[in-house]
Amino acid sequence: MAGEAVKSLRISQVGLRGVVGGGLTAAHVLDFASAFGTFLEPGKAVIIGRDPRASGIMIREGVVAGLLACGRNVIDLGIAPTPVIQHTIRRMDAAGGISIGASHNAAEWNALKFFGRNAIYLSTAEANELLDIYHLKKFSFVEWNEIGKLRKEANALDPYLDELAEVFDFNTLRGFRVVVDCCSGTSALILRRMNERFGFSFILINEKMQGVAFAHEPATNKDMVGLQLAPLMQPLGADAGFLFDADSDRVAFATEDGTPVSEEMVLPLLADYQLPRGEGKLIITNVSTTALVDEIASRHGGEVVRVAVGRQAAIDALSIYRPEQIALAGEGTGAIMMPQFRFVYDGIVSMLAVLSMMRERGRKLSEIIGAYPKYSILKGQVPLVTHRMPALLAALRETYADGCASVVDGLRVDWPDRWFHVRVSQTEPVVRIISERRGDAPRELHDAVIEQVRSFA
Amino acid sequence: MPPREHLLKIGVAGIRGVVGEFLTPSLACSFAQAFGTYVGGGRVVVGRDTRASGEMLMHAVACGLLAAGCEVVDTGILPTPTIQMYVAATRAQGGIAVTASHNPPEYNALKLFNAQGLFFNTYERAELLDLYHQSDFRQAPNEEMRRVITDYESAPKLHFGKVLAHVDAERIRQRKFRVALDAVNGAGAVTTPGFLLDTLNCDLEAISVDPTKPFPREAEPRPEVLGEIAELVRRCHRDIGFAQDPDGDRLAVIDETGFVLDNDDVLALAVDAALRRLPGDVVVNLTTSSVIDDVASAHGRRVYRTPVGEANVVETMQAVNAVIGGEGSNGGIIFPAVHLCRDSYTGMAFLLDRMAETGEKISTLAGRLPKYFRRYGKVAFQHGRLGPLMQSLEARFPAALKDRSDGLKLLLPEGWIHVRASNTEPLLRVAAEAKSEQQVEKLYGEVLTLFG
Numbered sequence: 047m048a049g050e051a052v053k054s055l056r057i058s059q060v061g062l063r064g065v066v067g068g069g070l071t072a073a074h075v076l077d078f079a080s081a082f083g084t085f086l087e088p089g090k091a092v093i094i095g096r097d098p099r100a101s102g103i104m105i106r107e108g109v110v111a112g113l114l115a116c117g118r119n120v121i122d123l124g125i126a127p128t129p130v131i132q133h134t135i136r137r138m139d140a141a142g143g144i145s146i147g148a149s150h151n152a153a154e155w156n157a158l159k160f161f162g163r164n165a166i167y168l169s170t171a172e173a174n175e176l177l178d179i180y181h182l183k184k185f186s187f188v189e190w191n192e193i194g195k196l197r198k199e200a201n202a203l204d205p206y207l208d209e210l211a212e213v214f215d216f217n218t219l220r221g222f223r224v225v226v227d228c229c230s231g232t233s234a235l236i237l238r239r240m241n242e243r244f245g246f247s248f249i250l251i252n253e254k255m256q257g258v259a260f261a262h263e264p265a266t267n268k269d270m271v272g273l274q275l276a277p278l279m280q281p282l283g284a285d286a287g288f289l290f291d292a293d294s295d296r297v298a299f300a301t302e303d304g305t306p307v308s309e310e311m312v313l314p315l316l317a318d319y320q321l322p323r324g325e326g327k328l329i330i331t332n333v334s335t336t337a338l339v340d341e342i343a344s345r346h347g348g349e350v351v352r353v354a355v356g357r358q359a360a361i362d363a364l365s366i367y368r369p370e371q372i373a374l375a376g377e378g379t380g381a382i383m384m385p386q387f388r389f390v391y392d393g394i395v396s397m398l399a400v401l402s403m404m405r406e407r408g409r410k411l412s413e414i415i416g417a418y419p420k421y422s423i424l425k426g427q428v429p430l431v432t433h434r435m436p437a438l439l440a441a442l443r444e445t446y447a448d449g450c451a452s453v454v455d456g457l458r459v460d461w462p463d464r465w466f467h468v469r470v471s472q473t474e475p476v477v478r479i480i481s482e483r484r485g486d487a488p489r490e491l492h493d494a495v496i497e498q499v500r501s502f503a
Numbered sequence: 504m505p506p507r508e509h510l511l512k513i514g515v516a517g518i519r520g521v522v523g524e525f526l527t528p529s530l531a532c533s534f535a536q537a538f539g540t541y542v543g544g545g546r547v548v549v550g551r552d553t554r555a556s557g558e559m560l561m562h563a564v565a566c567g568l569l570a571a572g573c574e575v576v577d578t579g580i581l582p583t584p585t586i587q588m589y590v591a592a593t594r595a596q597g598g599i600a601v602t603a604s605h606n607p608p609e610y611n612a613l614k615l616f617n618a619q620g621l622f623f624n625t626y627e628r629a630e631l632l633d634l635y636h637q638s639d640f641r642q643a644p645n646e647e648m649r650r651v652i653t654d655y656e657s658a659p660k661l662h663f664g665k666v667l668a669h670v671d672a673e674r675i676r677q678r679k680f681r682v683a684l685d686a687v688n689g690a691g692a693v694t695t696p697g698f699l700l701d702t703l704n705c706d707l708e709a710i711s712v713d714p715t716k717p718f719p720r721e722a723e724p725r726p727e728v729l730g731e732i733a734e735l736v737r738r739c740h741r742d743i744g745f746a747q748d749p750d751g752d753r754l755a756v757i758d759e760t761g762f763v764l765d766n767d768d769v770l771a772l773a774v775d776a777a778l779r780r781l782p783g784d785v786v787v788n789l790t791t792s793s794v795i796d797d798v799a800s801a802h803g804r805r806v807y808r809t810p811v812g813e814a815n816v817v818e819t820m821q822a823v824n825a826v827i828g829g830e831g832s833n834g835g836i837i838f839p840a841v842h843l844c845r846d847s848y849t850g851m852a853f854l855l856d857r858m859a860e861t862g863e864k865i866s867t868l869a870g871r872l873p874k875y876f877r878r879y880g881k882v883a884f885q886h887g888r889l890g891p892l893m894q895s896l897e898a899r900f901p902a903a904l905k906d907r908s909d910g911l912k913l914l915l916p917e918g919w920i921h922v923r924a925s926n927t928e929p930l931l932r933v934a935a936e937a938k939s940e941q942q943v944e945k946l947y948g949e950v951l952t953l954f955g
Contacts, residue, residue: 072536080528104566155645187527189609193522257645
């Protein structure tokens with residue numbers, strides 16, 4: 047399909063991402079790594095790590111070569127979760143880092159995620175500079191006697207866990223009976239170590255890391271939670287169940303009674319945990335995320351800032367505020383950043399926050415979730431016809447002129463009890479339509495919007 | 504206009520250049536991916552010498568090979584001949600040595616080998632170069648990705664075992680030769696001390712055997728740069744001294760008086776040793792001394808001449824099933840019974856074996872060779888001038904036998920003259936040889952006069 051061919055490689059502010067061999071080649075990797083080596087401030091080392099995808103070794107070799115050639119010393123963590131890579135960048139005061147892994151995408155994909163100093167994703171301005179260097183292909187290769195050296199770091203995990211242990215009370219959390227679906231990814235490394243070192247009793251499924259065939263699609267959503275994890279909850283007598291993506295930055299969960307919970311619930315739940323804890327009152331999320339988060343925020347005197355969908359908009363929004371103003375940043379996909387961990391998307395942290403909340407409130411997870419007002423969300427997609435998008439958005443705005451419109455990303459229209467959002471996907475050639483209502487699903491609204499979108503296809 | 508420096512050269516010999524601005528990791532990666540595509544996937548061995556850029560380029564090469572669906576065997580720092588033998592012994596589809604051999608430290612290069620651990624022939628090399636230029640590489644998807652395996656241990660054992668099969672090792676061991684070594688902090692720094700100390704039971708004084716340090720002298724073991732090892736031989740009363748280049752294929756030999764033997768004479772001693780053991784003919788390049796013809800004819804064998812370049816010598820050796828060959832002035836000994844490649848270890852073992860067998864000093868063995876006088880030089884090359892120069896040279900020596908297979912070689916009753924364009928630098932190389940000092944000076948002088 048022509049559309050898919052177009053999207054098998056994506057070079058953007060978010061980095062480099064594609065189907066290995068199909069769109070993403072060794073040449074792209076070398077050039078991007080060389081561009082990053084040129085872009086970073088000189089002097090300090092660069093931390094790299096990868097998820098278990100088989101192509102990760104090829105990409106690692108290319109990344110190492112490009113960085114060494116730019117005179118960078120490289121510290122390779124081997125197969126490592128993205129949050130651990132980010133933690134190590136800060137701990138070692140490195141110039142930055144690269145996480146090799148396509149996160150929640152299928153196994154044939156791979157990607158480079160770039161982190162600057164302090165382990166933060168590159169801002170749009172920085173990412174643009176990196177892209178310019180990449181496209182210009184003028185790299186700062188050093189003389190032969192200034193080429194960098196490679197070093198392997200075997201234990202990055204323990205210092206990361208030390209930091210978690212400072213923020214969360216492991217003594218009270220390790221008694222929980224928790225089942226985790228690792229989906230053949232890197233979360234197993236962390237969780238096994240937590241069992242060994244801190245006496246947690248995580249029961250792991252799909253814990254063997256796989257390079258080619260993941261146990262199932264590595265997406266953190268309700269369907270994937272329902273696939274293997276949720277049915278195990280009651281038979282195993284578990285208190286909670288969590289599902290991680292391949293590089294452990296996203297999470298989804300199931301309650302003790304075996305109910306898969308919508309990935310949309312992670313952010314509101316963590317907002318409820320986080321807002322009463324500190325002075326930060328801002329929640330940064332995107333225009334596609336559930337309105338339940340607004341309701342929870344207003345209970346705690348918090349405020350929701352909505353930006354465009356995608357990591358880049360969230361990163362840029364973070365840089366506008368002082369860290370202490372912010373309670374939380376995240377998406378409806380289960381990717382959440384918390385200020386205690388210096389704004390790193392970290393599924394493990396999200397899980398520990400949920401467990402802490404259960405402990406503090408002395409409630410079952412299903413009771414905590416059940417106490418929230420019901421919001422019903424509908425998601426749909428229609429094949430994209432790029433050149434008609436502006437006309438489509440204008441027509442929708444006309445049709446729903448009685449609502450409150452936002453054009454931060456596509457079009458979102460809000461009414462007091464419901465909203466819809468229409469935007470172009472960044473990863474697939476489709477238009478995404480999301481509708482939500484407090485109470486029952488806004489089926490009529492959703493169908494009407496989809497029909498109007500389709501009339502432009 | 505000053506002559507252009509060859510900072511990067513991509514050709515049938517592979518890819519070679521000054522690392523950094525010119526030889527980039529991307530170029531190395533693409534070339535390796537072309538290579539991986541050409542050998543059709545499977546296992547590919549990668550090794551390197553000790554150059555500071557070696558590790559970086561090794562990773563670039565591994566990236567390209569993996570991207571083509573190959574499995575990579577990383578052998579770490581090894582001499583090039585050791586890598587070649589390991590390729591042949593391990594059912595690999597081919598091998599890549601990351602080394603610029605005798606070039607200065609700012610250079611690096613990829614040497615490419617087929618499944619037998621040999622250079623590709625002329626036609627294969629042209630095919631591979633076309634593939635590289637077409638960028639039509641195999642792009643393996645995730646499910647066809649292979650790993651990097653490391654094996655730092657087995658290759659040297661394999662190599663030494665093959666060499667020892669062709670000498671009387673016990674006889675050498677009993678003599679407990681007093682040997683000096685200069686490994687130029689190259690790949691030999693990792694393997695040669697063990698070879699001389701443990702395998703051949705020598706009493707060893709070694710310098711420049713730290714693979715983490717830069718080359719302490721010019722990489723090519725020319726007599727002019729071997730002062731330190733020559734001094735060591737004299738001071739520590741060594742029976743013989745050996746000097747390697749950074750990738751351990753070339754060998755220079757110092758006699759017990761501290762005199763650096765002429766490389767042509769070293770090759771002649773090795774040819775003599777080989778011809779005593781095995782039947783077969785000899786192949787050398789056009790610039791190699793006539794001493795080889797004398798040694799071969801003493802054994803009733805024939806000498807084939809080829810254009811300069813290891814690959815050319817090897818190709819002819821294979822074609823005529825030669826017993827030994829080499830390139831005199833380059834310090835290269837090729838003994839196919841061990842492996843069809845330039846190998847300093849075979850050279851060291853042969854010389855020690857002859858010393859043990861005869862009980863004679865190395866200077867005595869070398870002194871018994873017919874004496875020739877040689878002059879080598881180079882002249883800056885100007886495009887378009889080569890033809891007229893060659894013609895005037897031919898006109899000056901109308902009676903000479905002419906060989907035009909690589910530049911022009913004129914065979915005269917009193918000696919010979921060879922003029923050719925360098926493969927690696929913008930130079931004309933001039934060589935002359937004769938039976939007496941005056942004769943060689945006369946021949947050499949006439950060439951230089953003609954070239955004005």
